[in-house]
Amino acid sequence: MAERIFETPAVAPPLFGLPLGQARRVARRRAQARVEFKLVDSEEKAFTVVCQSPEAGEALPPSRLIKVDIATRPWIDFLPGIYQDADEENADFLRRFLLISAHLTSSVEENLEFVHELFDPRITNEKWLPWLASWLAMPLLEGWDEEKRREIIQRTPELYRKRGTAEGLKLALRLFADVKAEIHEGEWPYPGLVIGRSSTIGKDTVLSPPVFASQCFTVELPDRKDEISRERLRTVQALVETEKPAHAHYALVFERTEPVFEKVPFLHLGKTGRIGVDARIGGLEDVPATQDEELQKLKASV
Numbered sequence: 001m002a003e004r005i006f007e008t009p010a011v012a013p014p015l016f017g018l019p020l021g022q023a024r025r026v027a028r029r030r031a032q033a034r035v036e037f038k039l040v041d042s043e044e045k046a047f048t049v050v051c052q053s054p055e056a057g058e059a060l061p062p063s064r065l066i067k068v069d070i071a072t073r074p075w076i077d078f079l080p081g082i083y084q085d086a087d088e089e090n091a092d093f094l095r096r097f098l099l100i101s102a103h104l105t106s107s108v109e110e111n112l113e114f115v116h117e118l119f120d121p122r123i124t125n126e127k128w129l130p131w132l133a134s135w136l137a138m139p140l141l142e143g144w145d146e147e148k149r150r151e152i153i154q155r156t157p158e159l160y161r162k163r164g165t166a167e168g169l170k171l172a173l174r175l176f177a178d179v180k181a182e183i184h185e186g187e188w189p190y191p192g193l194v195i196g197r198s199s200t201i202g203k204d205t206v207l208s209p210p211v212f213a214s215q216c217f218t219v220e221l222p223d224r225k226d227e228i229s230r231e232r233l234r235t236v237q238a239l240v241e242t243e244k245p246a247h248a249h250y251a252l253v254f255e256r257t258e259p260v261f262e263k264v265p266f267l268h269l270g271k272t273g274r275i276g277v278d279a280r281i282g283g284l285e286d287v288p289a290t291q292d293e294e295l296q297k298l299k300a301s302v
Helices: 020-031 093-113 115-119 126-135 146-161 166-177 230-243 293-301
Strands: 034-041 049-053 065-072 182-185 216-220 249-253
Touching: 020 034, 020 065, 020 093, 034 093, 065 093, 093 115, 115 126, 126 146, 146 166, 166 182, 166 216, 166 230, 230 249
Parallel strands: 034 065, 216 249
Antiparallel strands: 049 065, 182 216
16 A cells, blocks of 8 residues: 655654654554554663654654554563573574564554543544434434534434424434424414415415314424425424324424516506506506606606
8 A cells, every 4th residue: 555645844843752643643642653663672661662763843744644662561571481591593482473473463552542532432433323223212314424423422312302392303303404493382374264365285284183272383494485406305204203202293494585577667467567566556657757758748747
């Protein structure tokens, strides 16, 4: 794999005395650098940095690689004396052989030291996110990016705690449907048939069972009814049905726009003629300027 080259210069952060896992995080956070380690025999605390190259404060190479030596106690010291005694020819063989095993198991020590980070959705490795979500019974969709997955996992306990409330429904719509809706409790947009008022089926009157305003709420969407996609509408309806109380009734309210009419100078039969919109009765201010000579003379004589 080709090394990643950075254009901006950086200096090596101080890593001496840090555990291997913490040294990796400090190098990545302060200089966007990666760490390559080698185990060496040392009396210092096990698995801590005893030497680094380049040293702290020196400029990093373009690849931003920091090589460190990690202290370790020779495994041969923990074996019975009979295994430590050897002739001059093979005196160092077992020591070097055990050092290979120490390199292979060093990652286990590092993972155990920072095992608590696996349970933090903000900093855990991306590959652990589905596993962490499964603990919360929260499936992750393939279309969600990494940032969205981390936020959903982090706020899942809050969703469970606020389930069935207006605040919880608003949060669910924002997280799962990217909809910034407003919830109005105790409202119902369909008053039903009222004598003396307008009652149009499908507009301000619907056929529905009896409802009580105290058990109703409206979901106000920032979309126009004729512009929202069917997929987005189905997602919103599914979320509301899942998050609302079972006994509550709801209605979707869309953004209302005022109709736009073509501006005309005066009444045209067969084209326009809506009183109060593009035509009025009386009023000389509605008579447009004209170039007709006869009308100009008539106006002057008056």
